[in-house]
Each structure stands twice: as structure tokens, then as C-alpha cells.
Amino acid sequence: MRIYNTLTRKLEEFHPMDEQEVRMYSCGPTVYGYAHIGNLRAYLFMDTLRRTLKYNGYSLKHVMNITDVGHLVSDADDGEDKMLKAARIEKKDPLEIAEFYMDAFLQDIDKLNIDKPEIIARATEHIDCMEKYVQKIIQNGFTYETQNTIYFDTSKLDKYGVLSNRNIEEQKAGARVEFDSEKKNISDFALWIKAPENHLMKWDTFWGKCYPGWHLECSAMSHHYLGEQFDIHTGGIDHIPIHHENEIAQSKGFSGKIPANYWMHVDFLTIDGGKMSKSLNNLYTLQDLSDKGYEPLVYRMFNFASNYRNKINFTWDTMDSSKVALNRLREGYWKHVNGTENVSDEVLQDFEKRFLDAINDDLNMPVAMSVVWEVIKSPVKSQKLKDLLLKFDEVLGFDLAHYEPEAEELPEEILELVKQRDEARQNKDWAESDRIRDILIEKGYQVKDTKEGTVLNQ
Numbered sequence: 001m002r003i004y005n006t007l008t009r010k011l012e013e014f015h016p017m018d019e020q021e022v023r024m025y026s027c028g029p030t031v032y033g034y035a036h037i038g039n040l041r042a043y044l045f046m047d048t049l050r051r052t053l054k055y056n057g058y059s060l061k062h063v064m065n066i067t068d069v070g071h072l073v074s075d076a077d078d079g080e081d082k083m084l085k086a087a088r089i090e091k092k093d094p095l096e097i098a099e100f101y102m103d104a105f106l107q108d109i110d111k112l113n114i115d116k117p118e119i120i121a122r123a124t125e126h127i128d129c130m131e132k133y134v135q136k137i138i139q140n141g142f143t144y145e146t147q148n149t150i151y152f153d154t155s156k157l158d159k160y161g162v163l164s165n166r167n168i169e170e171q172k173a174g175a176r177v178e179f180d181s182e183k184k185n186i187s188d189f190a191l192w193i194k195a196p197e198n199h200l201m202k203w204d205t206f207w208g209k210c211y212p213g214w215h216l217e218c219s220a221m222s223h224h225y226l227g228e229q230f231d232i233h234t235g236g237i238d239h240i241p242i243h244h245e246n247e248i249a250q251s252k253g254f255s256g257k258i259p260a261n262y263w264m265h266v267d268f269l270t271i272d273g274g275k276m277s278k279s280l281n282n283l284y285t286l287q288d289l290s291d292k293g294y295e296p297l298v299y300r301m302f303n304f305a306s307n308y309r310n311k312i313n314f315t316w317d318t319m320d321s322s323k324v325a326l327n328r329l330r331e332g333y334w335k336h337v338n339g340t341e342n343v344s345d346e347v348l349q350d351f352e353k354r355f356l357d358a359i360n361d362d363l364n365m366p367v368a369m370s371v372v373w374e375v376i377k378s379p380v381k382s383q384k385l386k387d388l389l390l391k392f393d394e395v396l397g398f399d400l401a402h403y404e405p406e407a408e409e410l411p412e413e414i415l416e417l418v419k420q421r422d423e424a425r426q427n428k429d430w431a432e433s434d435r436i437r438d439i440l441i442e443k444g445y446q447v448k449d450t451k452e453g454t455v456l457n458q
Contacts, residue, residue: 052395228254
């Protein structure tokens, strides 16, 4: 299995620290509003990675955080806390906001048939482990205090910017605004913040009533559940330059180690070739798609048209195409369910090898889907191909095992014939019953007699 490692900027063979179990951490949502489809692309990528690892025989210990405190409007140390802003706008308690939107997010990933991580960790439930993490970084000499904030001192690192390869001096020289005058370096970031008197989310800590910086939670919780080093860290490419750099910095300040061996990042979703934004009114949610007649799994199919490391462009036309593709996949699978022909082991092994080669080539889902379509379109209809599609679906996640075509409504003419035949049978008029049965057969129906009456199949 090969994956692209952002840390080394190379496609690398995947070698987990444990031959049987992969330990992985994924940056989860900040639950201050409904997730839009751009957000959800990251979790579909996370899901495909999970399913591919399982398909290769690994067990998983996978942690995903839920940010319900500390995430400012900017990914740096600027602006208002997103949770507090939502609470103010909706006139609700921040924890009430978090509970509502966390439940909405979990419902969305269920609708997309996303395989949930083994551990879902809420930031507010891990303040103690964050506090201990900060204290260790302080003891190791990587911080300084201002009046209200404990900052991480990035100048103490051998290098800051190992993931994004940013040149901090160039960034500082090109900065358009003055950075916080209390910071020593433009790249320094808040670990622990003293809460103002009217701040709604705060905890009693070693430094008084405080709340954590946003970046801290991922480092502290990944260490808490996965140890100082683990296999894979996932997130969006927007996490690379600040959030994930700061995670690496914190981890080096805590233990001297980069926490994950492989860093994987999913690229952006664009809308009609442009960005998603509130001003353009195109922050579509799953509910928006549903209101336009697209079930969630259509969006899942849409995402398989592009590799996770490439941008993918959302249009309503591409959603129409994805809807047609999902229907064809299901219909093609169902034809194999009732197939009676045989397929050689050589043909099955070829399909399976090419599918495995595709998913193991940095999750190349477009190529994997091309193999799936070959199976679907095979003129040979076989139970063996049905079983192969179900195996592929362990990665695809379309829940084919539970698919059954909806029964079509019978025309009025046919319903009337069924009624007449049932009446004839009740009257023991076997000749009339047989006559109507022959008419139904001529019209393409299979006729079956049951205790409840005449049943038709096409």
C-alpha cells in the first residue's frame, strides 16, 4: 500500500508501527454550525482510508476530535471563538450549541455511511489532559507568558514549518499587518489563555480561570489515546500551514518527536469552479442536496470521480451524473444477484487484483471505480460477481448488501386482471383463472399463487 506523505512530499510505502493495528488521528469538526459538503469531503476521504486499511487486513485505533471550545474565527490567534460567536447569535449556551451541531454532524456521517472512528473525543471532556500537556511543554522550556496568554515559542525549535516548508522570516517580512506585539515571533501561538470575567467557557487551572488554544486539543488528545508517536494523521489541506504545523511544534516541545509518521491531506471542493462562501450562498449541506432530490450516497459517488489529493468541482450537472451512476451501480449489482452463469477464478482474481492495486495506489478511487464498472457491465450474470461487488463495497460503502429494487406499481389494467383472477379462484372457476393467468404471462409477468392471492413478478 502506497500513500502520499505531506511530511516528506513523496509517495511512500506504508509501514505501520504495529504490523496488525494502525493508529490514526483525524481532525474533526468545530461544532458551531451545520457541516457543509466541503467539510464532509474530508470525512469521506477519512472513511475511504479507514475502509482501505481494513480491506488490507489491518485493525484500527482511530481517534477523531470534536472541537467544542477554543477555535477562533481565524486558524491563528485572531478573532472571536467560533463557539461563543454561535452562542451569541443563537442566544444559547455554548455547550447547548455544541451538543446540537455535534448530533447534526454525526447524523450526516451516518447518512453518508461513513465508518465512525473507534474514539470520538470532545475537547471539553479533555481539559485535564490538555492542562498536563501544557505544563510539560512549559517544563521543557518552550513557552513564555504574557499578561493573558501562555505562548509557544517557535524560535526554540530546530525548525518551524516542517510540513508546509514555510520560511518564517519571509512571512514576517511580507506581513501586511502588525502581529500581536506581545508575541516574540510571528509564528508563535497561544497554548493557554486567561478567560475574561464574562467569558462563557473557562476552567479552573494551574494559571487561574483559563481555556485552551485550539491547536492544543489535537496534540493532547492524540497523545492521550495513541501515545507519543502513531501512524497516520489526516485533515484538510487548509490545516497544513498553521494547525498541523502547530501540532508538530507542540509535540516536539512535549516529547521531542513529530507525532505522526504519515500526514495525509484532502484538497478543496470548489463550487462551479469557485470557492464556497456565505456571500455566494453556496455553503450547501446534505439537507440542501436532499431538498433537490439527491440522496446522501449520490454525494458519496460524486467524490469517487476524483482522487482525494485533487480539487473536485461541484455542479448540479455532476450531481445528476452521479445520481445516474449510483442507480446504474445498484441495478447492475441486482442483475448479478439473480445470475446463474459461471465465472472463472482467473477472471475474478484479475478483477480483484486490479481493484486492490487501485485503492492501494494512494486511494485511487477513479481507477478502482473503473474496475467496478467492468464487473457491473459484464454480459455474464453471476452470483460470484455479486459476491465480488459486495467485497468491493467494503471500500465503496454503498451498502449494496441491503439494496433491493423498489417494487413498481402495477398498471390499472393488470390490477383489474389480478382482481378478476382472484375472484375466479374463489369461485373455483379454474378455466377462467387459467385464461387470465395466460394473459398475464403474455404481458411479461410471472404468476404465483399464494394464500393471499395472485402475486406477480416481472
